[in-house]
Every structure is written in structure tokens, then in C-alpha cells.
Amino acid sequence: MAFYGLDPRRGDPWSAFDQLRREMDSWLGSWRSERRPNAARLAWSGAHPPVNLYETPDSLVLATEVPGVREEDLEVSVRANQIQIKGQREIAYAGDASVHRRERQAGSFQRTVELPIAVDSEKADASYRNGVLMVRMPKSAAHQPRRISVRSS
Secondary structure (H helix, E strand, O other): OOEOOEOHHHOOOHHHHHHHHHHHHHHHHHHHHHHHHHHHHHHOOOOOOOEEEEEOOOEEEEEEEOOOOOHHHEEEEEOOOEEEEEEEEOOOOOOOOOOOOOOOOOEEEEEEEEOOOOEOHHHOEEEEEOOEEEEEEEEOHHHOOOOOOOOOO
16 A cells, blocks of 8 residues: 555655655745744734733723834723723834844734723823833722711711
């Protein structure tokens, strides 16, 4: 029986499988390198950028890493129970550059995070420093702690 060069009468039967594996690795390797720029572009979407969401006594704070994104390329919108971050990162190369490796992600991204409590979207504010976007969202009045005076009866 001969299948892709597999003939037990010709010696090691596993050599044919090794040859097939090497050819597949070679073919897949060239396919991956051709597709790599698009793969890096797609990887920027999904669960990126990573976020931290924490609560202080009077607000929710979201921090997200978006290094290399210009401030004017960021868009933040806050609703009562969710925040959405959109942006775009471009990576420029010199006009005559040959790219040998592309691992930094580029392109547009969008991330929506459900908030655990309602916030006052009118009073939310954002700051951007050293590649970190911070969005502070005051809790809605219904979720703010309210001090109640105790009277003697």
C-alpha cells in the first residue's frame, strides 16, 4: 500500500509523515506571514483594549490602556448602565520601509462594558495620560449614599 510515499517495504514508515508535516509547516508558514498584517489588525478588536473598572464611594472609574492612540482618535460615550470606547491606532512606516515583523496591533477598536450600577452620564469626564484613558462616572443619585439624620423621639 502506498499513500503519499508511505510504503512499508521502503524503510521507516514514519518518514513519509515527517515529510508531509514539513511540507505543511512550510505551506502554513508562508500563508501566516502573508496574512500577518490582517491578523494583527483583527486582534485589536474583541476584548481589547483591556479595562479595569472599580468603584469609589461616589463614582465608578474605568481605566483602559490604549498606547499609541491619539487623543483626538478616542471616542467615549456613557449611558446610565454602560460605557463604550471607540478608537483608532495607526502605525506608520517610512515610505521605503520593508516590514519584517508586525506584532503591534493597529486599526480601529470598540469596547462596550456593562456597568454594575447606573451613573450620571452628564457629569462623566475622561482624561488621557501616558497611554491610559481614565473615565470617571459619578453614581446616579439613586445609588449615592445618603446620610440620614437620627432624631430622638
